[in-house]
Amino acid sequence: MALVVASQVKEQIKKAEMQCAGEFCDALDKKVEALVNDALSRAKSNDRKTVRAGDL
Numbered sequence: 057m058a059l060v061v062a063s064q065v066k067e068q069i070k071k072a073e074m075q076c077a078g079e080f081c082d083a084l085d086k087k088v089e090a091l092v093n094d095a096l097s098r099a100k101s102n103d104r105k106t107v108r109a110g111d112l
Contacts, residue, residue, distance in 0.1 A: 059092065060085040 062081040069076045095111035 058085055059088045 060081055065081055065084060066076045069080075091112060092107075095107050098111040099105070099107045
């Protein structure tokens with residue numbers, strides 16, 4: 057499941073007058089997934105069902 061919208065990422069990179077390598081969005085998606093999973097773990101360890109910004 058993709059969490060990152062590749063077209064939006066590429067648009068942001070293009071605005072900075074840079075280019076996006078093909079594997080960049082896949083790697084970014086994996087990093088975002090790891091961040092979300094870590095936040096879920098923190099919320100669960102604090103007996104919460106709500107993930108908050110502080111869990112990042």
